[in-house]
Amino acid sequence: MLLARKMHLHYGPIALASLLILGGGLWQYSLGTNEDPASGSSPAGLVVGSIAAGIILFELLLWPRKRLRKYKLGRTKFWVAYHLWLGLACGPLAFIHSGFRFGGTFTTFLMALLVLVLASGVFGWVMQVFIPRWMLGNLPQETIPSQIDDVSLLSALENRQMLTVTLGPKPPNTGKLVVLDDQLDALKSGRSLPSMTLDPTTPAIQKSKAIVVGALQRRDPQRVSFGQELADDLNASDRSEIWKQYTLVVEPFLLRNVISKSTQVASRSPIRNLQGAQEWFKNLQTSCSDSANPILIALQSTVEQRLQFDAQRMAHAWLHRWIAFHAGISVMLGVLLLVHIIQSLRYM
């Protein structure tokens, strides 16, 4: 982001400041001699070390700043810019402070922590630059990550409603649909989705309930009219086959992570990737009459949407999971830095 959005003019000064700080540190180190190398306790080492420690403590302020954002302590993009560029400078400064030695166990551990923090930070920086750009081009149906399961559930409900309207009630011997009452209630009340179970006594969603749920969808005239036009053109074989394939393959795939059992089914699903899904739907179209194509295309669209959600979930993980590691070791580094300062004052 910082590199891609042509923010050089904004971040140039801080990058330059970081380079100047780094250059100053190197200059301080060069003042050391073989006899008196720039170690942590020398004036040069102490100056450089203090700057590095100050930067580390400043970096940690990003966390409280987030908590205190209501006080408007500067714009986020500038905080992030300072965090990144000063953070990059602090690594070499710490090495200069140590005289390019790792020292003993504690200082080595401290330095290893710093390296890990820097490495994870740079990794995250790269991820934040490239992954959003990739998502923008490849995941047009991107949604809010925490709502992926909810949206998938709604897709499943929409599909049920569409099939109920276009194909009629689900025929017997075409599998068992999942009971989604609790999930629907949760959705309406804004709670998280409870797990679902298969209920043999409820073969299909009732039309009245589907309409209630479809209250959202009733504002989608395209979809409603789509179901009514197809209703009379389909034969019994198509209706049975589509219901069957939807119940056994499509819906478990859409409701993966919503229904515990469906996750296992989905992992072996023939539509678990885009190529497989396209081939599978092509075969299904072949086995059904041409009249069923609009329905199958609609189902394929929801499956492809779900595949994009999966890719988004993966991208989201790459984009954010490193932060947990980065934050954890950063806090540890901050605490141990204080220990290092206290011990150094004792024996420096």
Place this chain on the structure above:
Amino acid sequence: MAITGKQRSRRIDRNYSSSLDPSILWKRRFGWAGLIFGVVYGLWLLNPSAAKQLSTGTLSKAHHAWNETGCDKCHAPLSPIKTTSVARSPHAIAQNNQRCNACHKMADHYPTATKLAVQALESCVQCHHEHLGANHNLLDIADESCVRCHADLAQFVEDANRPLSKVTSFDSTNGISGHPDFQGLIRDPGTIQFSHTQHMRPGQSLKTGDRSAKTWDSLPLGFQDQYQKPNNISDPIQLTCSDCHERDHPIAGYEALEGPNATSATNSLGRQTNAHVLYKPVEFSKHCEACHQLDLPHKLDFKDQKHLLDIVATSQQQRLARSERLQSTSNPSESSVDEENRLRIAGTASGADLVGLIKENNPLAKTEIFKTYACSKCHQPATDLASNNKLESIVAPSSLPTRWLKKASFSHGPHINVQCDDCHKIHLDSNALSSNDQNHSITTTTPSESTPLLGNLASDVLIDGIQGCQVCHIVDEAKRKEAQLAGVKNIARADCIDCHRYHDHGPKGTATGL
């Protein structure tokens, strides 16, 4: 089926932001874990048993045992140990130095000449750097340790008005003068009259081709094995350096080069040793007596007058008898040595006079002995020889230093691959031995107008000055490469510590810890 953004937004629960994202959850968990681990680890470090964790590096082998015992063996708490520390203080440095001195009884560096305030800020660790690994040599002291004061001593010494050399490097670099000339080589304090040039001449004759040249077969039988036997035993004898100068410690592999029957070889065995430091003092009985036989013992005991009287009387009788025999057999073809003896005897007191003087305990007796027995050939008379009757020796002390560079710790062992005449320049005759002839090579030097003829006078100091050292000992990297290209084979470092000892400044040295 395309979906518009508006349609998509309708499918999102408005309260979605109240639900916790797993990544945020894990970030909090890791954050707390890091905080807890850091605090626990930090608290544990307060435990003395965890002190090793705080060490900035492994201790050297000398102090390796204390890697496990904590910091307080060497570090005074809350006292910076380094003099470069921002929070240094004389009190803190003294506290830490005391910990070193508990085991290392080291002398201060010129304590009377150095300002007290300067001494108070001198820390052991200023020069001896610890925590640099088990293989770090604590005695490997960088030049900067010395240069920080010796670059301008006036700031550090009590008497800044006396002449003080400014030394920043062994060789002069970038226009900055280097190490000054060696003070110990300015003059020869010795009182012995001796010509190296003559003694390195075949037969040790006064002139080349002189008939007085010593031959191997003319040596007393007891001394013949001590010198290399020439092919023709009536050829003039040729001395080598090792005939008179013996190592203080033999070097393995060089035995064949030390003995009288040493064979021709070049001293490039590559066996350097620190055991061989200097050469033993030359002894008359071992190194001179083969040619210079005396009628009296070399060191007369003047305390026992009766014994002195006996040996002088006996020798005088022998000398008179020999003198009479020489006079009766004298002819123009006598050797110059016999002629010299005859003249010497004629110019001194008669035997009866000398014995009488000794009996009378006359102070002139010693003067007469000095003249009669040709002591003056090598020695100078003792001060007040004629007036002081209580003198135990009639000759002045030889004062030949066994160690010329008294402020340095020169050792011959590491220089074993260097030819003798690389440092000891002696002018020899063209027919003297050359480096191809003998093991201890003495190359023939051709005198020029710019080169003084060294070796002919007793006062000549036959040790090269600092310029000789600087041929091989080079600090500046560029100069080292130049020397390498110029064909200098033994290029070496020139650290201060190579020659000088910080804790050794007395006549006998106090470097007990080195």
